[in-house]
Amino acid sequence: MNLPKQWRLKGQRYRLEGQRHSDGRVRFPAQPAKLGEASDAWQPYQLANTGELYSWTAQRSNRNEFDHEPIVLVGMIKLADGCMITAQLTDCEPSELQIGMAMEAVTRSWGKVGDDDLLVYGYKFRPKLAD
Amino acid sequence: MRQPERPVGIVGYGAYVPRYRIAAQEIARVWAAGEGALPITSKSVPGPDEDTITMAIEAGRNALNRAQLDPQQLAAVWVGSESHPYSVKPSGTLVAEALGTSRWISAADWEFACKAGTEALSAGMGLVGSGMADYVLAIGADTAQGRPGDALEYTAAAAAGALIVGPAQQALATIEATLSYVSDTPDFFRRADRPYPMHGNRFTGEPAYFHHVSTAAKQLLAELGRTAADYQYAVFHQPNVKFPQTVAKQVGFAPEQCQAGLLAGEIGNSYSAASMIGLCAVLDVAQAGDRILLASYGSGAGSDAYSLVVTEALAAARNLAPRTSAYLKRRQLIDYATYAKWRGKIVE
Structure with missing residues (x-):
């Protein structure tokens, strides 16, 4: 189950928390400082939660925690701040997806781990809600 | 109150x-x-x-x-x-x-x-x-x-x-006042190890939902010195469409005062969310100065009633x-x- 690992990753999973370098570079997920690198060179940075669908695919042969889903949609989203992220897509069918369409991040269940069902949550993207 | x-x-x-x-x-x-x-x-x-x-x-x-x-x-x-x-x-x-x-x-x-x-x-x-x-x-x-x-x-x-x-x-929207009315009424319950709740069929109506919601709403209006006519909107807990329509009538509200916040026909009974998203739907359309009466219901049983007034900031x-x-x-x-x-x- 590895409880410490699940606990350590909550910032990136719940809030798209990455890091931004003093020179402007952004990385996701957050990583420890490398040898010789100033410990404060990378500061916490929350990625934009909206963007455009850059590419996507439908996985129809799934294993493990996805084996109950006939189709799992995975997309690359170019975020409003220029970052690219790969994420599972939700609240949509393949027929609704178009390259370039507006997307937004939501927090959803990623499944359960361990015999006692620790619930894991994280980001997914869906077509932006039309108001 | x-x-x-x-x-x-x-x-x-x-x-x-x-x-x-x-x-x-x-x-x-x-x-x-x-x-x-x-x-x-x-x-x-x-x-x-x-x-x-x-x-x-x-x-x-x-x-x-x-x-x-x-x-x-x-x-x-x-x-x-x-x-x-x-x-x-x-x-x-x-x-x-x-x-x-x-x-x-x-x-x-x-x-x-x-x-x-x-x-x-x-x-x-x-x-x-x-x-x-x-x-x-x-x-x-x-x-x-x-x-x-x-x-x-x-x-x-x-x-x-x-x-x-x-x-x-x-x-x-400011909240002018609130009150709560509760009693021990076994109209609906679920023990921790049971997957589905038990309900008392018709017993969930008159002594449970209608008694608690109408008592709380009427008492709040009385203590504020108002009647339903002083309100543009009313939102009641909505386990279905008929219950909130009936209790609205008991308290003195007309159907059109309840329409904007009555979502149960489309989405069903969303339990703890039901009266709160009903209020959200009303806040989506209400104008400054409008008064809203909100009355929730929880089995077991009780009702919380609130009187709200919309401000200029809502629009x-x-x-x-x-x-x-x-x-x-x-x-x-x-x-x-x-x-x-x-x-x-x-x-x-």
Whole structure:
């Protein structure tokens, strides 16, 4: 189950928390400082939660925690701040997806781990809600 | 009635309704040969990756956007529900982390059947009204359970409503007063080890829902020296369409005063969220100066009643997050087999 690992990753999973370098570079997920690198060179940075669908695919042969889903949609989203992220897509069918369409991040269940069902949550993207 | 020393109001609000619906007719097709009267048209169904926590997070984000608050300004995140994903482990801490609050907050789960969310709202009024805090997020969220084939299965739905209580000067709607009316009434219950609740059929009506809701609403109006005619809108807990329509009439409200906040026909009974998203839907359309009466209901049993007045700030704030109607419009019907699979009703 590895409880410490699940606990350590909550910032990136719940809030798209990455890091931004003093020179402007952004990385996701957050990583420890490398040898010789100033410990404060990378500061916490929350990625934009909206963007455009850059590419996507439908996985129809799934294993493990996805084996109950006939189709799992995975997309690359170019975020409003220029970052690219790969994420599972939700609240949509393949027929609704178009390259370039507006997307937004939501927090959803990623499944359960361990015999006692620790619930894991994280980001997914869906077509932006039309108001 | 209760009025805080420091005037308070709703400074942000947000609704969430899942995309999926099952038609009541589809449930009747499976269990009643498609015959008999139906209490609603359709009900919302949580997607396979949704639960009370995920819905609470989205409603909470919408409320924060409308309040234009930094999450770090919240002093409490309270989630009322009867379908918390864990029996032991709070939903509130996870929702707070996802929203990005400070860790120096109160985060807790509230329980009182369908009025767990408004219990949190009343407590938030106390915390802000006493001056102990400036902003409290109160959420009502549920993925309600209904035994296959039972009358409850036609209506037990899913949604979340989030309200941020803050100082009245910043409010989109001030809360003039509140009161609560409760009694020990066994109309509906579920033990921890049971998957589905038990209900008392007709006993859930007159001595339970109607007595508590009408008593609370009438008493609040009486103590404020008002009548239903002084209000533009009324929102009552809505386990179906008929109950809130009937209790509205008992209290003196006309059908048109209740229409904007009556969502049960489209999405069913969203339990702790039901009266709160009804209020969200009203705040989506109300104008400055409008008065709103809100009365929740929780089995077991009790009702919290509130009198609200809309301020000038509402018109601009309502556009800062998706309106309730946006969630109602993205309606995707599913069949009973898909519903049964997603809701864990198929036992291997």
